Amino acid sequence: MFLFKILIALTLLGSINAAVPNIRTSLERRATQSCHTTNHGIFISYSVLIGVPYAGKTDCDDTYNALTHAGPMISEQGYQWDGVPISNWQCVEQNGNIQLWFNAAANEGNDINAALESRYPSVSSFNCPGS
Numbered sequence: 001m002f003l004f005k006i007l008i009a010l011t012l013l014g015s016i017n018a019a020v021p022n023i024r025t026s027l028e029r030r031a032t033q034s035c036h037t038t039n040h041g042i043f044i045s046y047s048v049l050i051g052v053p054y055a056g057k058t059d060c061d062d063t064y065n066a067l068t069h070a071g072p073m074i075s076e077q078g079y080q081w082d083g084v085p086i087s088n089w090q091c092v093e094q095n096g097n098i099q100l101w102f103n104a105a106a107n108e109g110n111d112i113n114a115a116l117e118s119r120y121p122s123v124s125s126f127n128c129p130g131s
Contacts, residue, residue: 031120035128043103045088046112046128050098052120060091063100066115081114106131 032051037044064086071081090101098120104112109130116126 030124031122033116033120033123033126035126037129039106039131040103042105043087044106044108044131045103046101048100048116048126048128049094050100050116050120050123052098052122053096054093054098059098063091063098063116063119064089066119067102067112071114071118081111081118084108084111084115 034049036047067084067086069083084104086102086104088101088103090099092099107130109128112128112130113126116128117123
């Protein structure tokens with residue numbers, strides 16, 4: 001009987017250990033992003049796909065506010081971004097993820113990237129160009 005309990009315990013431990021690497025890799029996986037632009041001369045159109053689950057209108061509103069208002073005085077990077085005037089704002093669900101479309105003036109890429117990184121820290125970094 002004692003040997004039987006030990007075998008059951010070892011079997012259960014093997015199942016738990018087998019699951020642990022899968023949990024670790026999924027937690028360590030970083031969210032992805034894709035930023036594409038079209039330069040229209042006087043403004044740039046941005047299309048940003050963020051590999052983070054779409055969380056609805058409140059999350060979209062918070063992202064809009066992060067983009068259009070100045071960032072914190074001190075951040076992890078020590079960088080305060082300026083508010084970016086944007087137009088034609090759209091934030092929608094795309095295959096479960098977040099899709100952003102908007103227009104901004106040229107040379108705003110650094111501020112856009114910093115604002116998006118503040119909203120979605122699970123994304124390693126954003127690569128939106130400024131021109």
